[in-house]
Amino acid sequence: MFQDRLQSILVPALQNAFKQAFDHELDGRSIGFQQTRPEFEGDLTINVFPFLKVSGKGPEQTAQTIGEHLVSSVDVVARFNVVKGFLNIVISDAYWLGFLKEAASEDILALPSTGKKVMVEYASPNTNKPLHLGHLRNIFLGWSVSRVLQAAGNVVIKVQVINDRGIHICKSMLAWQKFGNGETPASSGLKGDKLVGKYYVVFDKAYKQEIDGLIAAGKSKDEAEKEAPLLLEAQDMLRRWEANDPEVRALWEKMNGWVYDGFNATYARIGVTFDKNYYESQTYVLGKEDVLKGKERGVFYEKDGAVWVDNTAEGLDEKVLLRRDGTSVYMTQDIGTAIKRFEEFPGLSKLIYTVGNEQDYHFKVLFIILKKLGFAWADELFHLSYGMVDLPSGKMKSREGTVVDADDLIQEVVDAARAVTTELGKLDDFTDEEKTVLFEMIGLAALKYYLLKVDPKKRMLFDPAASIDLQGHTGPFIQYTYARIRSLLRKAEMNGAMQTGATTTLIPEEKAVIKLLHQFPGVLNEAAAKLDPSSVANHTYELVKTYNSFYQSVPVLKEEDGSKRAFRLEMSASVATAVKKAMWCLGIDVPERM
RNA sequence: GGCCCCGUAGCUCAGCUGGAUAGAGCAGCAGCCUUCUAAGCUGCUGGCCGUUGGUUCGAAUCCAACCGGGGUCGCCA
Structure with missing residues (x-):
């Protein structure tokens, strides 16, 4: 839920209202808050249908009663209206202004520490082939999940497995x-x-x-x-x-x-780093001892001279763990490597494998085996399974030479960024070096955002033309908004327009922006829980789009009223800060100018 | 065949812990630069939310079956 802040105020008030009006102990979790639809007045909406049994009254009257209680007991609730069974609540401008003050002075996308240490494995290349588009989705996703987890208050250890033998x-x-x-x-x-x-x-x-x-x-x-x-x-x-x-x-x-x-x-x-590399040449011997010990304890069994695990009770199959000649299979070393990691990093509370969904079955089996071996941490293993990347021509197949090379692709998006940026001609006073940095930043933003905005679980289509697009729902569009705000703020500093003032009311364009900022911590929290950066990507787009609409129709620097001007600058600065942090979570840099 | 995932506008995707007339981007059409960066903004066009049935006051969202697409079922990695 993205309205934690408000909810912590509203839920007790609602419980109180139910007690007084209906003599009912309300379970706070049963209240479903939703965003008020734009065609009605309000910031939050409660659907009262589920409470009709409790109230013993019709929907309108139930909503009316609750609304009246809220207005009289909570000062953040300014007023309300009732449409059918929907109670639309208007939150006071004072609340939003108070929130913005906080947003201006602290990083709202830095969640409190969880005290947890999490390992994320997010690359596992073979050393006989260069990286391709599929690896890029994998790497960008894992990197971004690491960043999201960090922002959400975890200590993250980023690792790579290199299949070098x-x-x-x-x-x-x-x-x-x-x-x-x-x-x-x-x-x-x-x-x-x-x-x-x-x-x-x-x-x-x-x-x-x-x-x-x-x-x-x-x-x-x-x-x-x-x-x-x-x-x-x-x-x-x-x-x-x-x-x-x-x-x-x-x-x-x-x-x-x-x-x-x-x-x-x-x-x-592409700007990624690893805290530790695991080499298969060193880990491929691991696991054998663990399997043999498991066999002695009766967790596994021997058949035809090989060692097997029986997962039929879990709805899966039997699987060989040691061949007849005593050598290991893939699964064996994964068992050993997992055990080693938890030994190497005491206090590790979670291990995330960023690996394509063609290995869903493999990880299901691996996790069951580790559980059977009795490791308490087996419940904290997670396969971050992402969908394959298809091309307009169909599946990427290395045999058919349809694989998109990572380096070539990166060069292409950077070249496209150079072409468009040069065409727009806003960079006359940039040095060549500054231009090069900017083209890289924009090109990579286009590529990373394109791959990250889609739900990781889903198979996705890679359209080369769309991936280098810099307009619409893209990384560069977000960068552009950031650059425009930075430009505003630089000018404001020069003019001394940055003085503070006491604004007490909001116009709808301002409130729309503030509400999206307000939701952002919850979005980040959910992204961390679901290991899904796409929600951060999409919410950032939503924020930036709404801000652009404000920017287009409402004067900031040109506003004559000093306190309004100061307030809008402050709000713009908060948007810029949030956008920068959100893009950081996606592994995307933002430019001061573009 | 068993198991798993997916099916929303011409295309690419949001929405899925059930709630009001289903949202964006691209593509198409029409507007907006003597004003803070037009990589922008505004409007229009475009949907039996795969099909059928069920649960519910209410289903794109939950359940089942079917259809269509993909993955996976080696003593390979």
């Missing part, structure tokens, strides 16, 4: 060794992750050629795929890696190093 990276390594002629990022000018990704593709092509050759020589497709020399070599390389072969390890270190340089360049450009 396995057959995939061996394929890249082998192809580079065979066909690379010693090419390096320095020699080729290619970004490290792109270079390694290139050899993954090289491997795939050569491998397919071998398969075709074998099929032509009479092998079945299945046989050919399994027997192709390149694949056997890659598998051999993986075995040598596991046996700590110095030559393979050195190559692996070198190529992964290139990839990290590439990833880090992208992370730096």
Whole structure:
């Protein structure tokens, strides 16, 4: 609920009213406050239908009685009106003005500390391929959730899992060794992750050629795929890696190093950081002991020499946790890694995995297993499951080369921002360096906002044209409003128009803005509870849109009445502060001018 | 086939802990810059809220079935 402030005043008054008028103990939670629809006068509305049984009267009379009690007992209630079963309450201007005074002097989007420590895992790239659009949704979402949780008073530990070992990276390594002629990022000018990704593709092509050759020589497709020399070599390389072969390890270190340089360049450009990296090469051995211990305790069982968990009672299936040869599966290391994290970070109260919804089942099983192993914190694990990103042409498929590369995409939005901004020609006195910073800021705002405004759970369509749009419901639109307010405030300071005055009444355009500011802490709180930044994105848009409407029709600096002018400047400053903080929660920077 | 998610305006999305005539943006049409940044503002056009049934004083919102779309069900990761 976003009206906490008012509700803490109104609920007791309502309870009191019910007691006096109807001799009834009202449960505070049963009152549903809603926003009054714009066509009626009022700031808050209570639907009295649910209370008719209690009052024993008709809707109009019930509403009338409650309204009268409120007006006489609570001074924030200025007046009320009744339309059918709806009690529309008008809150006094004094209340709103009082709230704005607070908003001017403190950060209303800094919620009180919860004392909780939360870990958010929000990136888990493989080291054989560069980042793509899907990773961007993942990263922006996880980063934003981290920020929202921080704003909501939590201590957040941001972590990344790097899948740095396995057959995939061996394929890249082998192809580079065979066909690379010693090419390096320095020699080729290619970004490290792109270079390694290139050899993954090289491997795939050569491998397919071998398969075709074998099929032509009479092998079945299945046989050919399994027997192709390149694949056997890659598998051999993986075995040598596991046996700590110095030559393979050195190559692996070198190529992964290139990839990290590439990833880090992208992370730096989009402005994200990690407090800790987990490397699969170190965690893949974890979990085995825990599974074996679980087997001894009867949590798991053995069948055909493998170790299984039975989740049929939970409506799921049986699942292998250790193969017949005693080696681990994916699940095993996730079990071990979760346990390790809670050991490493004592007092950790929540662990959030930002991972696509194709792994819903995996996490469901993982959490059940950890619960069965008896870890109390298993209830605090959360899979922040986000929907896939589709293209107008359909699904992104790496095999079909329809994947949108992250770096290319970022460059495109920044270029678009440059083109539009240059066209508008407002930056004559900017230095080239300032312009570059601004174009990055605007382009990234467009991209991040585009991906974050949608409910994370839902699958979404990525429309390239819409993503670089700077008008309407976009990040740059919000930035623009911020820049305009900052401009107002700079001018006000120069003119000395910033003096304070005593305004006592509000016009509707002002009140509309203040009400949205007033709701904002509740929106943030809910976003933190639901791990959903899209509500912050949408509310910011709502606020900014309403402010623009005010700005367009109501003079601020040009207002002649000094106290009104001062008040509007103060309100504008509060909007700017809230917008900046909200955008911070989304990982988006705002410019002083644009 | 089992399980999970989704289906709201031409397109992309809000709204979903049940409440008044369902909201934005884009696209289309018509206005507003001698005035604080027009990346803006104002208005118009556009909806059997997938279908059917149920619960309720009241359903886009809850429940069931069906239709349509997606995901997932390896001793892969």
